[in-house]
Amino acid sequence: MIGVLRAAWVIARKDLVVEARSRELLYTTLFFALSVVLVFSFALVRGADDLDINKAVDATLRSQMAAGILWVGIAFSGTLALGRTFERERQAETLRALLLAPIEHTAVYLGKLATLLVLMVGVELIIVPVVGFLFGAPLAASPWILIGLLGTGTLGFAAVGTLFAAMLVRAHSRDVLLPVLLYPIAIPVVLAGVRGTAAIFAPEADPATAFMWLTMLVFFDAVFVTLALWTFGPVMGE
Amino acid sequence: MTTTSFDFDTVEVRDVSKHYGRRRALAHVSLTGRGGEILGLLGPNGAGKSTLLSVLGTLMRPTSGEVRYGGKLSHEIGDALRGRIGVLGHDLFLYGDLSARENLEFFGRLNGVAALGARVDRALEDARLTDRARERVSGFSRGLRQRLALERALIHDPRLVLLDEPFTGLDDASCTALADRLRALRASGVLILMATHDFDSADGLIDRAWCLHNGRAHLLDAPAGAESLRDRYRRALQGAQA
Numbered sequence: 001m002i003g004v005l006r007a008a009w010v011i012a013r014k015d016l017v018v019e020a021r022s023r024e025l026l027y028t029t030l031f032f033a034l035s036v037v038l039v040f041s042f043a044l045v046r047g048a049d050d051l052d053i054n055k056a057v058d059a060t061l062r063s064q065m066a067a068g069i070l071w072v073g074i075a076f077s078g079t080l081a082l083g084r085t086f087e088r089e090r091q092a093e094t095l096r097a098l099l100l101a102p103i104e105h106t107a108v109y110l111g112k113l114a115t116l117l118v119l120m121v122g123v124e125l126i127i128v129p130v131v132g133f134l135f136g137a138p139l140a141a142s143p144w145i146l147i148g149l150l151g152t153g154t155l156g157f158a159a160v161g162t163l164f165a166a167m168l169v170r171a172h173s174r175d176v177l178l179p180v181l182l183y184p185i186a187i188p189v190v191l192a193g194v195r196g197t198a199a200i201f202a203p204e205a206d207p208a209t210a211f212m213w214l215t216m217l218v219f220f221d222a223v224f225v226t227l228a229l230w231t232f233g234p235v236m237g238e
Numbered sequence: 239m240t241t242t243s244f245d246f247d248t249v250e251v252r253d254v255s256k257h258y259g260r261r262r263a264l265a266h267v268s269l270t271g272r273g274g275e276i277l278g279l280l281g282p283n284g285a286g287k288s289t290l291l292s293v294l295g296t297l298m299r300p301t302s303g304e305v306r307y308g309g310k311l312s313h314e315i316g317d318a319l320r321g322r323i324g325v326l327g328h329d330l331f332l333y334g335d336l337s338a339r340e341n342l343e344f345f346g347r348l349n350g351v352a353a354l355g356a357r358v359d360r361a362l363e364d365a366r367l368t369d370r371a372r373e374r375v376s377g378f379s380r381g382l383r384q385r386l387a388l389e390r391a392l393i394h395d396p397r398l399v400l401l402d403e404p405f406t407g408l409d410d411a412s413c414t415a416l417a418d419r420l421r422a423l424r425a426s427g428v429l430i431l432m433a434t435h436d437f438d439s440a441d442g443l444i445d446r447a448w449c450l451h452n453g454r455a456h457l458l459d460a461p462a463g464a465e466s467l468r469d470r471y472r473r474a475l476q477g478a479q480a
Binding site: 001002007010011014017018021022091092093094096097098099100101102103104199 | 293296297299317318319320321323325327329330331332333334335336340344345347348349350390
C-alpha cells in the first residue's frame with residue numbers, strides 16, 4: 001500500500017495531465033471569471049464615477065467593489081470547476097476504480113482538492129491583475145497579506161466545495177444542488193476574503209484589519225479541511 | 239508484485255442479502271470459492287449478479303450476512319484487502335484522455351506495483367496493445383478498451399478477480415485469448431468470479447456456476463454427458479421459477 005499523500009499526488013498528477021491535454025476546465029473557468037469581472041466593472045465603476053460626491057468616498061467604494069467583484073469571480077468560477085472535477089470520474093465510473101484501490105479514501109479527496117487549488121490559483125493569477133487594472137486597486141500595497149488572503153480563502157472554498165462535489169456525484173440535479181449547498185457554508189470564507197481584501201485595497205491600506213481577516217480564514221480552513229477529511233470516507237462509502 | 243502483505247486462498251459468502259430500500263437485490267446467497275477456480279454467475283438481467291460482485295469487491299456492504307476472505311471479514315483486513323482484488327466492471331474504469339500506457343501506470347502506482355515499467359510492458363503485451371501504447375484510449379474500439387481494462391484489473395496481480403461480462407465487445411480471437419488468459423490465471427492459483435451471459439465463451443471455462451434469480455443463487459447441476467452450459471442454465475432457471 002502507498003501512503004495517503006503519495007496516493008493524493010498520483011491522483012492530482014493524473015488530473016493535471018488530463019487537464020493539460022483538454023484545457024477544458026482552465027479555459028471555461030477563466031473565461032467565466034473574466035466575464036464576471038468585466039461585466040461588474042463596466043456596470044459598477046461607471047456608476048461610482050457618476051456619484052462623484054466625494055473623491056475619498058468614491059475611492060473607498062471603488063476598493064470595496066474591487067474586493068467584492070474579485071471574490072465573486074473566484075467563487076463563481078470555482079463552483080464551475082468543482083462540478084466538472086468529479087464529473088470526469090463519473091463518466092467512465094473511474095471513481096469506483098479509485099475507491100477500489102488499496103488507498104485511504106481521503107487520498108481521493110486530497111488529490112481532487114490539490115487539482116482544484118492549482119486550477120483556481122491559475123485563474124487568480126489572471127483575474128487579480130485584471131481587477132487591479134480595472135479598479136486601480138493597489139495590489140502592491142501589502143502583497144504578502146493579499147497572497148495570504150487569496151491562498152487561505154481559496155483553500156477554504158475548495159475544501160468545502162470538493163466535499164460537496166463528491167457527495168453530489170451521483171445526484172441527478174447535482175449542477176443545481178452544488179451552489180445551493182455550497183454557498184451558505186462557504187459564505188464566511190468569501191466574506192472574510194472580501195473584507196480582508198477591501199482593507200488592503202482601501203485608499204489608506206489597513207494591514208492590521210486585513211491580517212485579522214487572514215487569521216479568521218486560517219481558522220475556517222482548519223475547520224473545513226478537518227471536517228472534510230473526517231467525513232469524506234463515510235460519504236464515499238456505497 | 240504489490241507491496242501489500244495480506245493474502246488469502248478462500249472466499250466465503252455466507253447468507254448474504256442486499257436490499258435497496260424495499261427492493262431485494264440479493265436474498266440469502268451463500269457460495270464458496272478457492273484459489274485456482276473459475277466460478278460463474280449466470281442469470282437474467284437484474285438478477286443481482288453485479289450487486290454480488292460489488293459486495294465481493296468491497297464497494298457495497300451486505301444488508302445482512304457476511305463475506306470472509308481467508309476467514310477474515312473485510313473490515314478486519316482494512317484497505318490492504320482491495321490490493322488483492324481486481325475488478326473488471328461493465329464500465330471499464332479507463333480514462334479516455336490518457337494513453338493505454340498512462341492508464342496502466344496510473345492504476346499500477348495507486349496499487350503500489352513495484353518495477354512498474356516492466357509490469358506495464360508485460361500488461362501491454364498481454365493485451366496485444368504494445369504498438370498502440372501511446373494512443374489515447376478515447377480512440378480505441380470497445381474491444382480494445384475491454385482488453386486494456388482486463389489488464390488494468392490485473393496490473394497488481396490480484397488473488398480474487400471479479401469480472402462482469404468480460405467477453406462484451408470482443409471478437410472471436412480476443413474471446414479465445416481471454417479464455418486462455420483466464421485459464422492461465424486459474425493455473426496460477428487465482429480465484430475468478432465471472433458474471434456473464436456469453437454461454438458459448440464461458441462453456442468449458444467455468445468450474446462451477448450459480449444461476450441467480452430474484453436475488454437467490456441456485457448451484458447448477460454437474461453436466462450430464464455432453465450437456466452444454468446453456469442447457470444446464472435453462473434447467474436451473476426453470477427450477478428456480480417453479
